[in-house]
Amino acid sequence: xxxxxxxxxxxxxxxxxPRAIVPAVxxxxxxxxxxxxxxxxxxxxxxxxxxxxxxxxxxxxxQIVDATQVVSMDEPAADALRKKKDSSMRVAINLVRDGQxxxxxxxxxxxxxxxxxxxxxxxxxxxxxxxxxxxxxAKGGHTHMLDxxxxxxxxxxxxxxxxxxxxxxxxxxxxxxxxxxxxxNIGTEEIKGNETIRLAGQLLGQSELNYVGFVEGxxxxxxxxxVVVTDGFTGNIALxxxxxxxxxxxxxxxEEVSANWLNRLGAVAAAPLFRSIRRRVDPRRYNGASxxxxxxxxxxxxxxxxxxxxxxxIRTALVEVRKGVPTQIGDLLKRQTILxxxx
Amino acid sequence: xxxxxxxxxxxxxxxxxPRAIVPAVxxxxxxxxxxxxxxxxxxxxxxxxxxxxxxxxxxxxxQIVDATQVVSMDEPAADALRKKKDSSMRVAINLVRDGQxxxxxxxxxxxxxxxxxxxxxxxxxxxxxxxxxxxxxAKGGHTHMLDxxxxxxxxxxxxxxxxxxxxxxxxxxxxxxxxxxxxxNIGTEEIKGNETIRLAGQLLGQSELNYVGFVEGxxxxxxxxxVVVTDGFTGNIALxxxxxxxxxxxxxxxEEVSANWLNRLGAVAAAPLFRSIRRRVDPRRYNGASxxxxxxxxxxxxxxxxxxxxxxxIRTALVEVRKGVPTQIGDLLKRQTILxxxx
Numbered sequence: 001x002x003x004x005x006x007x008x009x010x011x012x013x014x015x016x017x018p019r020a021i022v023p024a025v026x027x028x029x030x031x032x033x034x035x036x037x038x039x040x041x042x043x044x045x046x047x048x049x050x051x052x053x054x055x056x057x058x059x060x061x062x063q064i065v066d067a068t069q070v071v072s073m074d075e076p077a078a079d080a081l082r083k084k085k086d087s088s089m090r091v092a093i094n095l096v097r098d099g100q101x102x103x104x105x106x107x108x109x110x111x112x113x114x115x116x117x118x119x120x121x122x123x124x125x126x127x128x129x130x131x132x133x134x135x136x137x138a139k140g141g142h143t144h145m146l147d148x149x150x151x152x153x154x155x156x157x158x159x160x161x162x163x164x165x166x167x168x169x170x171x172x173x174x175x176x177x178x179x180x181x182x183x184x185n186i187g188t189e190e191i192k193g194n195e196t197i198r199l200a201g202q203l204l205g206q207s208e209l210n211y212v213g214f215v216e217g218x219x220x221x222x223x224x225x226x227v228v229v230t231d232g233f234t235g236n237i238a239l240x241x242x243x244x245x246x247x248x249x250x251x252x253x254x255e256e257v258s259a260n261w262l263n264r265l266g267a268v269a270a271a272p273l274f275r276s277i278r279r280r281v282d283p284r285r286y287n288g289a290s291x292x293x294x295x296x297x298x299x300x301x302x303x304x305x306x307x308x309x310x311x312x313x314i315r316t317a318l319v320e321v322r323k324g325v326p327t328q329i330g331d332l333l334k335r336q337t338i339l340x341x342x343x
Numbered sequence: 344x345x346x347x348x349x350x351x352x353x354x355x356x357x358x359x360x361p362r363a364i365v366p367a368v369x370x371x372x373x374x375x376x377x378x379x380x381x382x383x384x385x386x387x388x389x390x391x392x393x394x395x396x397x398x399x400x401x402x403x404x405x406q407i408v409d410a411t412q413v414v415s416m417d418e419p420a421a422d423a424l425r426k427k428k429d430s431s432m433r434v435a436i437n438l439v440r441d442g443q444x445x446x447x448x449x450x451x452x453x454x455x456x457x458x459x460x461x462x463x464x465x466x467x468x469x470x471x472x473x474x475x476x477x478x479x480x481a482k483g484g485h486t487h488m489l490d491x492x493x494x495x496x497x498x499x500x501x502x503x504x505x506x507x508x509x510x511x512x513x514x515x516x517x518x519x520x521x522x523x524x525x526x527x528n529i530g531t532e533e534i535k536g537n538e539t540i541r542l543a544g545q546l547l548g549q550s551e552l553n554y555v556g557f558v559e560g561x562x563x564x565x566x567x568x569x570v571v572v573t574d575g576f577t578g579n580i581a582l583x584x585x586x587x588x589x590x591x592x593x594x595x596x597x598e599e600v601s602a603n604w605l606n607r608l609g610a611v612a613a614a615p616l617f618r619s620i621r622r623r624v625d626p627r628r629y630n631g632a633s634x635x636x637x638x639x640x641x642x643x644x645x646x647x648x649x650x651x652x653x654x655x656x657i658r659t660a661l662v663e664v665r666k667g668v669p670t671q672i673g674d675l676l677k678r679q680t681i682l683x684x685x686x
Contacts (some may be wrong), residue, residue, distance in 0.1 A: 034403065130581025139591055149529055152537050186492055186579040194495050221591040230580075233537065236529040237577055238584045240560025245588040248482055248564040248622065256619045263619065269612030276599045276606060283591065 004037045004061075005321045007314060008101035012088040013108025015303045018042060021107065022050040024310035029061055031311070034318055039101055041065045042088040047181055067091035071112045073303065078111035081119055093120045097297040098265035099340060100137040103297035103317040105288075113298070114150050114291060121296040124326060126333045128155070130293035132300065133169055133234070135286045136242070139223035144170045144179075146229065148289060149236035156199035159183065159327050160207065164225035164333050165292040167209050172323040173316075180227035182215030182295055184234060202227075207336045246281070288313030295326060347404075348664045350657060351444035354385035355413045355431040356451025358646045361385060364450065365393040367653035372404055374654070377661055381447045382444055384408045385600045387429040410434040414455045416646065423455035424462055432456060436463045439639040446660040448631075448641035450648055456641070457634060458491050464639040467669060471498070473636035474505050474575070475643065476512055478629045479585070482566035485512045487522075489572065491632060492579035497543040499542035502526065502572055503550065507637040507676050509570035510552050516659075525558030527570035528575060543572075549677045589624065631656035638669060 009025060011018045012128070025038055028342040032269070040047055047064050048091035051057050055278035069087040071080045084090060089108055097120050106113050110132070118130055124205060127258070133146035146162050147154070158273060162183045170179035172317070183201055185193040204211040211226055220228050220238060224333075257267040291298040297320045352368060354361045383390055383405060390407050393402050401407060412430040414423040425435060425483055432451055438444035440463050449456050453475070461473055477491035489505050490497070497505070506524045513522035526544055528536040538556070547554035555568055563571050563581060573581070600610040612619070625644075630652035634641040640663045644656035 075566075117440075137591070139594060152529065182581060186495065186576055200511075216586030217580040218584075218590065220584055221587040230515055232537075233529055235578055237527060237560040238580055239565055241581045241584045242588050244564040245560030245585050246592070247561065248480070249589070249592060249620075251482060252623050253616075253620050256616055256623070259619065263616040266616040268612030270606075270609035273599055273606040273609040273613070276602065277592075277596050280595050280599070310587070 001121065003101045004035050005103070005318055006037045006101045007317050007321075008039045008041055008092040008095040008104040009314075010092045010104065010108060011040045011047055011087045012067070013106050013303070014301065014305065015073070017070075018046050018050055020214045021310065022047060024305070024307040025062065025172060025314075027307045027313050028033060028311045031040065034315065035069070035217070036061075036314070036318055038062050039065045039092075039121060040154070041067050041092040041095070043068060043070070065095065067093060071109050073109050075109055075112060075113040077109075077115035080109065081115050091099070091122070093117050093296075093298065096298070097121055099200060102321040103299060105299045105301055105312070105313050106302040107161050107303055107313075109151065112155040113300060116300045117291050117294055117296075121197040121298070122201050122293040124295060127165075127293040131165060132289050133166060133292050134239075134289035135174070136220055136228075136239075137281050137286060140177070141223065142174075143220055143223070143225065143240070144174070144227050145235055146227075147232040147235050147236070148239050149232045150291070151232040153206055153233070154196065154201055154231040157198055159196070159200035159231065160336075161166060161226065161293070161333065162229045163204055163207070163211065164210055165329050166229060168325060168328045168332055169290065170226045172325060172328050173319050176226050179212045179226035180210050180212045180224070181227040181229060182212050182219070182309060184228055184230035184238070185214035185216065187214065188215065192338050197268050209336070210259060246283070250275055284309035285312060288316035290320065290325070292329065294309070297325060299320060347378050348446070348661055349359065349380045349382060349444045350664075351382045351408070351435040351438040351447040351661050352657075353431045353435045353447065353449040353451060354383045354390055355410070356449050356646070357648065358416070360413075361389050363649070364653065365390060367593065367648070367650040368405065368657075370650045371654045371657050377658065377663055378537040379404075382408045382435075382438060384410050384435040384438070386411060408438065414452050416452050418452055418455055420452075420458035423452065424458050425527070433459055436460050436639075436641065436644055438598045439641070440464055445664040446642060447524060448644055448656050448660055449643045450644040450646050450656075451644060452653060453492065456643060457592065460634050460637055460639075460641045464637040464641070465675070466636050467638060467673045469673070470504055470636040471501050471509075473634050474508060475632050476509060476526045476635050477582075477632035478517070479563055479571075479582075480624050480629060484566065485517075485629070486566070487507050487517070487570050488562055488563060488578055489635070490575040490578050491582050493634070494575040495575040496576070497539065498658070499539050499546055502539070502543035503546040503572065503679075504636070504676065506547055506552055506554065506570065506572045507549070507679060508672050511668060511671045511675055512633065512635060513569045515661050515668060515671050519569050521553045522569035523553050523555045523567070524570040524572060525555050525562060527571055527573035527581070528557035528559065529565070530557065534656070552679070569652070585603075585659070586626070589626070612680055627652035629653060631659035633659065633663060633668070635668065635672065639662060666683060
């Protein structure tokens with residue numbers, strides 16, 4: 001029997017901590033769709049009662065790994081790194097470094113996770129900075145965007161490295177043959193934007209990647225490209241702007257539904273329609289951002305993820321394990337001699 | 344009888360040119376809701392047939408002002424400035440400079456419009472760079488965001504100046520007593536973002552404006568603030584991302600409606616509901632961005648604006664004329680001694 005992939009899960013992170021994560025992990029394991037072993041990292045006294053209540057305790061598929069500390073959601077990354085050496089987050093990442101887990105998942109403090117993962121796992125050769133990448137719903141499927149907030153400032157070389165990482169995630173994880181890569185800018189003409197983006201565009205134009213040029217804000221969702229590359233400042237604001245628009249539209253819809261009986265009646269009749277629309281753009285389907293560029297697989301789940309959403313983060317981790325994403329990134333980067341020289 | 348406000352309209356700009364703009368102007372004048380005189384700027388041979396066909400030619404409310412050239416939508420701003428001295432865009436702005444019009448409206452090339460307006464009208468004392476501001480639909484009403492694309496790079500002082508301009512537009516034009524101003528950032532903690540934003544936050548904290556701190560992407564639409572300040576790179580990408588999300592959601596809805604008979608039936612029953620949702624977030628209601636920080640009122644209409652949308656751009660121009668926005672900006676800026684020192 002081949003060895004099962006092992007996923008270390010920080011059970012203490014996220015908005016609800018173990019009360020949300022333990023049942024989500026059990027749901028995933030019970031579904032039986034994919035085989036994996038889970039190491040649940042956290043305070044044994046918090047985790048054991050939850051496990052006993054639901055699944056009858058530890059098993060060969062689910063074990064607790066002790067960690068005495070917890071990184072809070074608003075703790076500065078530097079403090080987490082210095083003072084929380086036995087945090088559930090740190091121990092989960094250590095398990096990846098030590099080869100005891102193939103990937104780790106954390107729903108906690110993103111800044112602390114990035115700093116800790118970078119410190120413990122180190123970046124791949126040729127990669128300056130890791131980045132956060134996630135799938136985004138788009139016309140005809142989805143796009144992959146990075147960086148979503150790890151690096152407020154980026155050099156042209158770093159943006160080009162992000163393009164390599166995005167290409168690997170889109171092709172290996174999502175099965176696209178030659179992912180089209182676009183650089184996010186404020187216009188598609190070559191003279192637009194700033195020096196950094198223009199230089200990054202030149203580097204990418206000379207690479208072997210399928211670089212299609214500058215793209216604009218609406219192309220994140222237009223289906224024109226498969227990978228959208230941007231710095232972490234712009235990427236984070238674009239991502240949260242998307243969340244804001246979706247939230248406002250759904251709030252507006254809810255208000256209008258209860259505005260009068262005609263609208264209420266319409267909403268009842270259109271319930272199946274609303275459900276099918278919602279299913280297609282459900283952010284829970286896209287849960288599980290990856291920290292790429294590291295010597296190891298680290299997945300960030302949304303802090304408020306429910307069982308369905310958290311299951312998708314586990315599925316993302318398993319695909320990255322199966323495909324060996326860090327190795328693929330290293331290999332593809334080595335082939336881009338133009339970027340190697342630049343680094 | 345008091346003098347009617349005079350609005351110069353570049354009749355040649357936008358995706359459809361005079362064929363869209365002439366009827367839109369006539370619709371507005373016929374509606375009679377607000378009194379104004381319109382100077383229609385462009386090639387007389389293109390405009391006269393359209394006017395004769397619809398409204399029976401020129402009148403005391405609607406006159407043609409000759410301009411022999413047209414700035415195309417993709418023309419570099421520098422070329423428009425140097426080679427198109429008799430363009431409809433340039434002549435419309437000249438009319439404002441010469442006091443023959445109180446404001447001008449253009450649906451054409453934004454880059455060329457900004458460059459020409461800045462060259463012809465000059466910036467207000469104490470303002471380094473003009474910015475583009477627009478109302479954005481938000482929970483409970485709308486937000487005003489600037490800069491939407493005029494300045495890819497901004498200094499802390501320029502961002503603080505944008506906050507002054509945004510405060511005037513939100514308070515004078517939209518009647519808010521003390522508009523809440525937020526700086527767009529990737530987190531609300533004071534250590535987040537980059538040096539420019541942190542310094543801008545410090546300047547604003549010492550100003551007399553109602554500065555509430557950093558806000559994130561979803562706050563553009565959350566109703567937490569009335570004015571969102573950001574540089575033109577981030578603002579433009581956020582704006583186009585919003586357009587992209589809305590377009591994708593409506594496309595998804597359309598596809599799902601035709602997916603099966605149950606959804607089609609639901610859509611028919613929910614038609615009044617859909618209409619009321621759409622009305623509240625209709626981008627045409629928000630047409631008419633302002634170029635602020637100039638010695639004069641310049642309004643940018645969307646290139647694809649229909650008659651309803653273009654009418655809103657005219658209404659925006661008339662409100663700015665009535666309130667004297669450029670003067671108000673100059674006055675409020677003078678009171679911010681902290682910013683004056685910084686400029």
